[in-house]
Amino acid sequence: MNNTIIKPLIKPLIFVLISMSSALSVYASDLDALLEKVITDGYEESDTHKQREKAFLSNQKNQANLVEQTIQAIDDAKLLQIKLNNQLKLNESLITELETEIEEKAGDLSNVFSIVHQISEDQKVSLQQSVISSEFSNRMGTLSKIEDKNELPKIEDLKQLWLIIQHQMTQSAHVNTSSLLVTDIEGVESKETVIRFGGFNSVIKNEFLSYYAPNTKLLTLSKQPESKFINEINQWFSPEKSLVKNVVIDPTLGGVLQQYLLQPTIKDRIKQAGLVGYAIIFIGIIGLLVAAWRLVYLFGVNKKVQAQMNHLDDIRLDNPLGQLLSVAKDNNLENTALLESKLEESILSHVPQLDKGTNFIKLLAAVAPLLGLLGTVTGMIDTFQTIVDLGTSDPQSMADGISQALLTTVFGLLAAVPLLFCHSFVTSKVRALTVILSQQSAGLLAMHIKKTDTENNHD
Structure with missing residues (x-):
């Protein structure tokens, strides 16, 4: 009974065993190749690790040298800082001594700076509002240079300031004729023969002019005074020489004339x-x-x-x-x-x-x-x-x-x-x-x- 059951199973079993033995033989050859590869790679990795270890040890020595150099540099910087701090204290002490010496030597001249600046500023405002500046506008630049200086004025600066003040006083008593730009009521500029009566009026033929202080320009009035005043200023443009010539001046430097022109006509x-x-x-x-x-x-x-x-x-x-x-x-x-x-x-x-x-x-x-x-x-x-x-x-x-x-x-x-x-x-x-x-x-x-x-x- 048992033999009858076993006999049919023997052949398949033998076939399976033969197949397995053939497969194992194939796998055994592959494993040998794998083992050989592992061994070879292990030797290669060992050489690489040795090279890396050698490089690391070399870098470690260099890093130690860099640390030592850095520590030495820090020590040198600290010494330099101490030296510079000492030098700074010496410089501050020297500056204080020099400032004290300057103040002692300057004496009353310490007020000259502020006085000259104040005079320059006041004179600049006065000249800006004067009709004379329409003819001599370059004086503003000289006053600005004197005003902008942060040191004691020199003798040349004081001379220039004095000359500007004296020039203003002298021109206030003169009647000057010059060719200047005049802007009409339409905004068109043209060269005109302008007669200036001191610091009071500027006129051209048949017209009184007004002075615009911000840009030192001469403008024609939108409305002119009566004909009798125009006839008086036209006498100054006449080629006939006359010892007596009348002129209307505005002692308020344009204020009265402007108010007069604002009065409504009939x-x-x-x-x-x-x-x-x-x-x-x-x-x-x-x-x-x-x-x-x-x-x-x-x-x-x-x-x-x-x-x-x-x-x-x-x-x-x-x-x-x-x-x-x-x-x-x-x-x-x-x-x-x-x-x-x-x-x-x-x-x-x-x-x-x-x-x-x-x-x-x-x-x-x-x-x-x-x-x-x-x-x-x-x-x-x-x-x-x-x-x-x-x-x-x-x-x-x-x-x-x-x-x-x-x-x-x-x-x-x-x-x-x-x-x-x-x-x-x-x-x-x-x-x-x-x-x-x-x-x-x-x-x-x-x-x-x-x-x-x-x-x-x-x-």
Whole structure:
């Protein structure tokens, strides 16, 4: 039973064993090669390690030498530090001694430094603001060099400072003519012949100049003074030699001239008054023209009447008195009442012609202040509207309305006052002529009555 089971298994087992023996033989050959390789590599690694160990030992000796050198360098540095510290203390002590010696030797000269700096600074500010610097701008550089020095000034520095101060004093008394750059109101620079009157004014032909201190430039004024001042400065550009020449100077070095030019002209005032102001001026001009027309007419009539009064026998019909005499002559009636009526009719016919335009002048004199009041009201309305829109923080914004309110009132009064005087004068002339005609009429009636009584007595 057992043999029957074992026999079938023997052959496979034998086959497996044979296979395993063949495999083991292959593996055994590989292991021999591996062992041989391990041995070979071990010998190579041993040589490498020996070389590394040898190099390490060599480097270790070098490192020891470097450590010793470093320690020696540190010791040398410490010695040098001690030596330098001692030298520093000696130098500080020497500096202190030298400073003390300088102070002792300087004595009162120790204040010269600060005094010269202060004078240079003050003089630089003064020259910067002077119109003379437009002609001599290089003086600023010299003062800057003296001011920037951090040591006692030398004799040359003091001489230069003295010369600059003396030069400024001398030029303040001179009238110089030179060719300089002038900037016009549009910013264009050009070479112009400039006359400088001391430290006060600089002018070119037909124009006064202003001095701009920050860059020492001469600028033309945006608005020039009156023509009489311009004519005075133009005398200095005339080729004619004259011993006496007038000139306008500004002792405040430009301040008064600037303020003078800021004053508004009549044209500016009229513009500020607005439309109401133009209306008042128009009314005033019309009233004055009418008054002038009537006065010329009345003076002519009065002259003819006076001439007629001096020659009553020579009757001329070109004047009211002559026409009155003509009426008396042509109506030599016995009825006195009828003659009186004729004379009164002649006088009344001349009164409207003499009184023509008088009421119109009076009307304009009354309307002018009313328009001024109207301008005052409208100006205040504009002012209040500006306050509502912008508030009261900016007074300049309210200036237009206030200017209109005040100026229209002034214009209304200025128009009304002369018109009232003209009306009164015209009225007085009309009244004087009317009185002359009435007196002459009464005289003619008296003469007619006397003549009539004489004739009746003769009869």
